[in-house]
Amino acid sequence: MLPVCKGIFLLLGFQLPAQSSFDSLKIKLPKHYFNTVIAVDAYRKKEVPFSDTSKALSKRLKSYGIKQFYVNFYTPLATKSWMGADSISKNSHLLLTGTFVSLRPVFSGITDHNLVKFGIGMRYIYNTGKKGVWFADVSPFLTRDVSSPSKPYYRLASTFIYSQNESPNFNWRLGITKSFQWGNRYYLPFIGIRVGRLDKVNVSLQFPRSMSVNVPLNSKVILSLYTRPQGGMYNFSNVDTLYFKSSDATFHFTRYELNSGLRVDVRAGSHINFYLASGLSSRNNISFYSEGANKNRPIANYNTYFYKVSLPNSLYVNFGLVLVFGKTRSYYNEKNIYDAADLNNVIGAPNGNIQVPLPAKNTSKQNLESVRDLVDYNDI
């Protein structure tokens, strides 16, 4: 028993002075590993006329384009870090997330519609400290056509993923997600593979979210070639009587497209990042369905459409600004935190992985100010 007691006293005797002398200075260290990030994004897709006008509604709608604006944010609410018995640092993170989307589908034959989506959610990340990261996201939201009288509609997006970092160069992910990005409300399997380090050239396949080749050109610019679905399900006012039953005030509008293009992320500073992307939007689909009518047909699927059409390819342009607030703990070379930052980027605000530090290459152009924390008077 005595050696054990001795051990405990030694441990306490060794640990307490370090902590108490530091605490006596009353210095506040950052609590969280994640910054508060706000991403503002504008997306525009060129208006194209309907090629097939055999459907009566196609004739009425005439053409289709997209003007979309969204604000996305996440902020850490709580962080817990502890040391496991195996000397492995583990941590868990609770984040508050939010989304505001204003989507204006441009149909030249009918009045303007502003379809708004607003949601507040929660995200939980658990870093096992070894190879795995657990990620859960729940984002309830409301959609409403604010341009005309309509009632809001509630939906729930959610994602649950396990991410395994076999090494800094190889990661796989498995999970389930319901994102509405494919214009439906199915739970889809999430399958992800990344080859290459997050802070270097990497190829990432994150079905059903994105596929990309990312190339950091230097510590400030990242170039990406990507393919990503974009879409959603929105409430649409029946003010133009697109649905024959004029007594139905709203119906559902779904859309999805597959965007393939080039994106440039620029880290203008520690607190600001912007990106510009452009490319070709293919597999453009839109559809309308009436929930009331589908409910009255018990054997019909929820998405039995009264109008569905595929549209020709078109060009798109996407511009975004990412604002980063606050200070975080250091997490250099902590591959699981990099991975969690990437999950935030894939699932939430597309921030270009602003939180993953890119390696700097040259030692020139340094000044004394920049190495102040490293040097003592006697060193010079």
Add this chain to the structure above:
Amino acid sequence: MKRFFTILLFLATFFGPLRSPAQQDRNKVEALRISFISKRLELTPAESEKFWPVYNEYNDKLRAIKRNLRTSYHKKSGELSDNEAEELYQLDVQSKQAEADVHKHYSERIKGIIGVKKTVKLRLAEEEFKREMINTIREKGD
């Protein structure tokens, strides 16, 4: 779209100057230092998993102590009263003590993770990087 660009311009003007070039340089130096140490240490994946969280925590604390002391000196750079001088003196002594305690505490933890040889290698790498930085600044000054 016009509204978006107006907002963007406003935000860029607001956030642009928040960090001075010196602050950005410090982040770059930190990234360089970490990369330098990584190369020198040649950690195994198992060591890496345990080492970096501890080393990052150690650096956060050490940096915070230095900055706290520096800021306190800057704040009271004019004529000092006896009380202020005493406070600064006490803070200086406490800070040096805290630095030594933090160094000892984390060195032991690091030694437990990567062994004594690599711990010494780490200190050598830190010194070597510091020297390299000072030489870079000297060359720039010449």
